[in-house]
Amino acid sequence: MNAKSGRRRVQAVLKRVPMTLFLLLGIILVFSLLTGPAKYLKLSNVMNVINQCASGVGILALGSFLAICSTGVDLSLGGIASLSGMLTAKLLSWAPAPIGPALLLVLAIFVALAAGAVMGSLNGLILSRTNIPSFIITLGVSKICETLSRVIAGGTTIRVNGHAAFEFIGSGSLLSVQQTTMKGARVITRSIGILPVSVLIMLALYVLFSLLMRRTPFGTYVYAIGGNYEAAELSGIDTTRTRFRVFLLGGLLAAVTGIIMTSRLTAASAANGLGMEFDGIAAAVVGGAAMTGGRSTPWRTFIGALTISVLRNGFSMIEMLPAMQMIAIGLVLIIVVAIDAARNRR
Amino acid sequence: MKKILVLFVAVLFLLSGVSACAEEYEVTLILKDNTSAGWRYLASAAIAMGEEIGVKVTENSPLETQDADQQYNAVLDAIEKEVDAICIAPVDSAGIVPALTKAYEAGIPVFTTNTRAFNEGDEVISFVGVGNEQGGYDIAKYMFAQFPEDETINLIIIDGNRTGQTTLDRIAGIERAIAEDGRVNLLDSQEAKFSRAQAQETMENFLVKYDDIDLVIALNDEMAIGSYNAIVAAGRVEEMLISGFDGTPEGLQAVLDGQISASLNQSLPGQGSEVIKAVKTYLDGGEVEEWIVVGGEVCTPENAGELLTKLIK
Numbered sequence: 001m002n003a004k005s006g007r008r009r010v011q012a013v014l015k016r017v018p019m020t021l022f023l024l025l026g027i028i029l030v031f032s033l034l035t036g037p038a039k040y041l042k043l044s045n046v047m048n049v050i051n052q053c054a055s056g057v058g059i060l061a062l063g064s065f066l067a068i069c070s071t072g073v074d075l076s077l078g079g080i081a082s083l084s085g086m087l088t089a090k091l092l093s094w095a096p097a098p099i100g101p102a103l104l105l106v107l108a109i110f111v112a113l114a115a116g117a118v119m120g121s122l123n124g125l126i127l128s129r130t131n132i133p134s135f136i137i138t139l140g141v142s143k144i145c146e147t148l149s150r151v152i153a154g155g156t157t158i159r160v161n162g163h164a165a166f167e168f169i170g171s172g173s174l175l176s177v178q179q180t181t182m183k184g185a186r187v188i189t190r191s192i193g194i195l196p197v198s199v200l201i202m203l204a205l206y207v208l209f210s211l212l213m214r215r216t217p218f219g220t221y222v223y224a225i226g227g228n229y230e231a232a233e234l235s236g237i238d239t240t241r242t243r244f245r246v247f248l249l250g251g252l253l254a255a256v257t258g259i260i261m262t263s264r265l266t267a268a269s270a271a272n273g274l275g276m277e278f279d280g281i282a283a284a285v286v287g288g289a290a291m292t293g294g295r296s297t298p299w300r301t302f303i304g305a306l307t308i309s310v311l312r313n314g315f316s317m318i319e320m321l322p323a324m325q326m327i328a329i330g331l332v333l334i335i336v337v338a339i340d341a342a343r344n345r346r
Numbered sequence: 347m348k349k350i351l352v353l354f355v356a357v358l359f360l361l362s363g364v365s366a367c368a369e370e371y372e373v374t375l376i377l378k379d380n381t382s383a384g385w386r387y388l389a390s391a392a393i394a395m396g397e398e399i400g401v402k403v404t405e406n407s408p409l410e411t412q413d414a415d416q417q418y419n420a421v422l423d424a425i426e427k428e429v430d431a432i433c434i435a436p437v438d439s440a441g442i443v444p445a446l447t448k449a450y451e452a453g454i455p456v457f458t459t460n461t462r463a464f465n466e467g468d469e470v471i472s473f474v475g476v477g478n479e480q481g482g483y484d485i486a487k488y489m490f491a492q493f494p495e496d497e498t499i500n501l502i503i504i505d506g507n508r509t510g511q512t513t514l515d516r517i518a519g520i521e522r523a524i525a526e527d528g529r530v531n532l533l534d535s536q537e538a539k540f541s542r543a544q545a546q547e548t549m550e551n552f553l554v555k556y557d558d559i560d561l562v563i564a565l566n567d568e569m570a571i572g573s574y575n576a577i578v579a580a581g582r583v584e585e586m587l588i589s590g591f592d593g594t595p596e597g598l599q600a601v602l603d604g605q606i607s608a609s610l611n612q613s614l615p616g617q618g619s620e621v622i623k624a625v626k627t628y629l630d631g632g633e634v635e636e637w638i639v640v641g642g643e644v645c646t647p648e649n650a651g652e653l654l655t656k657l658i659k
Contacts, residue, residue, distance in 0.1 A: 035427075045426040052419055155508040155537060159440045159464070171444065181428065188453040265418060265441040269509040272415055272441075316423040319404045322380050326409060 019339060020286055020303045023332075024310065031314035040317060044179050044192045053309035054198040055170055055264045057279040058302070060257045061287075062209050063250030064280035065301040070225045070246045071293035072127070072134035077254040077280055079145030080119045081273035084112040085258030086149040089158040089268035092166055105166055113255045119145055120251015124244035138247075142277070150270040157269040160262065170263030172197045198260045205253070209298040218245060226294025282329070283308050286336050307332070370400045371629050373622065374424035376417055376434040377407040378461075382540065382568065384594050384614050385435075387657075388460065391618030392433070399626050404429075414438035414509070421445035425452045431625045435460040439511035446470065455628060459621040460612070461512040471628055474621040474638040476612050478512050481591065481642060482519025485610045488644045489561055489589045490527050492607065497560075499527075502552050503535035504545050504564035504573055513537075516565050516591065533559065538569050545572030553580045562588045567597025570606045593645045595657050601650040611653060613641030 032040040039045070060077050067074035091108035099107070119141055126137045152158075160166060173193020180189045213219035221242040224232040233239050257276070262268045287304025289296035311332060315325040375392055377385040389405050396403035406424065408416035414437045424432050425448060432449055434456065436442040442463055446456050450469040458466065459474045466473065493499050503520065506513035524530045533556050538545040545564060552559070553576060562577075564570035570590030577583055590597045593611035600606045617640050624634045645653055 039426070039428065042426075048422050048426050052422070056415065056419075156514075157438050157440045157509040167444075186453060190452050261415065264444065265414065265438070266444050267438065267441040269414060269438050269441060271413070271509070275410070312419065313423055313426075316406050316420060317427055319406075322405075322407060322409050 018300045024307045034318045049313045054202040055260045058202045058305045060280045061283035061305040063253040065284040066246045068289045074138045074250045076138040076142040078273045078276040079142035080254035081258035082149045083145040084255035085262035085268045088112045088262045092160045116251040116255025120248040124247035128240040153270045157267045159267045170260045371430040372402045373431045374429045375405045376420045380409045387614040388618040391615035395619035395622040414441045418445045431455045433457045438509045440464040459617045476642045478515035479519040481610045482516035483523045486520040486523035499530045500560045502562045504569045505537040506565040542568040542572035545569035546576045549573040549576035559586045567592045567594045574605045598650045598654040609645040611641040616640040
């Protein structure tokens with residue numbers, strides 16, 4: 001009898017742990033066996049994956065999660081990231097600048113975030129005034145952003161030269177350790193950032209959004225809308241305003257991604273960020289979000305984003321053909337959703 | 347669920363192609379995409395040369411064209427794999443620099459092929475490719491010479507991708523030739539991202555917009571053929587000449603068939619094999635040139651057949 005209730009308790013706990021976490025650990029295990037744990041799990045590669053996550057899908061996925069959770073979908077995130085990244089580069093490469101470098105940096109970041117907010121609001125505004133589905137609206141806004149980005153770029157890459165404070169956002173770290181490796185007879189010492197600024201920004205945003213979803217009326221409203229739109233509306237929730245805020249926040253998150261991306265590459269081209277919205281959706285779905293809305297959490301989305309980054313890095317470590325990588329990522333996506341659906345039916 | 351996981355692991359093993367590596371050196375080759383023919387010629391020549399001289403060449407190019415971020419990640423992944431050298435044709439000559447600096451700090455030599463990185467310094471051991479500025483100049487000069495001396499030449503340029511150094515250099519060369527010639531009237535130019543489909547669309551628009559076009563200079567063969575298709579569809583083949591760039595088999599065949607007038611031999615397979623040779627020489631402790639010149643001759647109906655046999659053999 002005891003054993004039975006014990007097992008039930010274990011099952012109950014297991015059910016609360018996101019399945020994706022097991023999947024992620026499983027994938028890491030497979031990759032470390034294939035690559036050799038010493039190479040795959042060494043500090044520099046672990047930081048490499050987390051960094052790739054923070055400057056790629058990591059932050060943007062939060063925006064995808066919010067949109068999906070409130071029964072929408074946001075296809076403009078990549079476009080907004082491109083536009084914001086481009087604005088940052090354009091302002092920072094302003095020469096001769098009429099203001100000092102520190103002020104210019106503040107201005108550039110402000111303008112980039114403002115652009116994200118404006119584009120996000122545009123999504124929200126059209127959504128609240130019309131019956132057009134969100135994927136159509138955001139697709140249109142995405143194209144607007146892409147075009148603006150191309151126009152600002154004037155068809156080339158905008159380089160940001162020698163702006164140390166700005167580069168620190170995407171490549172800097174608050175704390176570094178030395179890693180020594182042998183390369184034949186040579187000893188190579190590299191400094192590995194273990195508290196990268198971009199990763200800290202990403203984690204801070206996840207903490208913030210986790211609180212926002214759990215502790216504020218806004219979070220409750222989002223889940224309510226996703227759970228049952230009509231019921232939410234009938235119970236007096238201002239659905240229009242909530243969905244407007246969802247897309248506004250999405251725009252801001254995409255803008256942060258754009259800024260970090262530009263900082264990491266120290267250059268912006270209009271093509272940067274385009275298509276990233278699909279990685280964001282994949283991350284949210286792998287994290288457990290249902291396209292019908294109302295499910296998953298920011299931290300689950302984080303695991304989803306990490307899974308995407310681990311897959312990309314792992315496939316390139318095991319030297320899989322790039323075309324094959326897409327099959328594997330597609331398979332993972334379908335398997336996760338299938339298992340999730342099967343679990344819910346039970 | 348267990349079955350699915352086991353299956354997944356099995357698939358991973360299969361796809362990864364676990365192979366015994368008896369070769370001496372490991373090299374990661376990062377080209378601009380996995381979709382266009384030109385890069386396949388470069389990659390297969392590099393891999394073949396690697397097998398011949400004992401270098402294990404693994405390609406990790408972004409799937410879609412112009413994905414600078416993916417290339418950046420590919421460089422970082424190669425650093426973590428502790429490869430012996432990285433060969434890259436950067437999509438974004440400026441954006442790739444921070445990643446190349448990281449490779450330099452990790453003690454991994456970098457070779458650029460086809461396209462230079464911006465302001466190449468210590469990070470890059472050598473560049474293998476044609477002088478794109480000179481190539482642009484040579485092909486433009488050759489094409490201008492096809493027209494009578496006192497005639498204005500109405501020119502259309504099908505541009506490549508302005509974030510890459512290759513495009514900027516070729517355009518600079520063409521502009522130098524235009525300035526020298528004095529007869530050329532540049533009607534229009536637009537980026538078509540080195541894609542046949544995009545060039546065809548761009549050319550269709552130009553054909554509607556301009557009644558009098560004498561010459562179309564496309565920055566690669568794919569775009570030249572795309573433009574040719576648009577011109578055929580509009581029934582205006584007799585009105586204008588077209589030139590390409592690259593000297594790919596398709597391009598050379600188009601020159602032989604009279605679809606395009608000329609191309610510039612980049613020798614993409616040559617870039618692939620020479621860069622791997624240079625890597626081997628360097629890793630063995632030998633000296634390599636900062637710029638290893640490959641190709642560079644104008645392909646005309648006279649020499650295209652010969653170049654084509656060389657490529658296909």
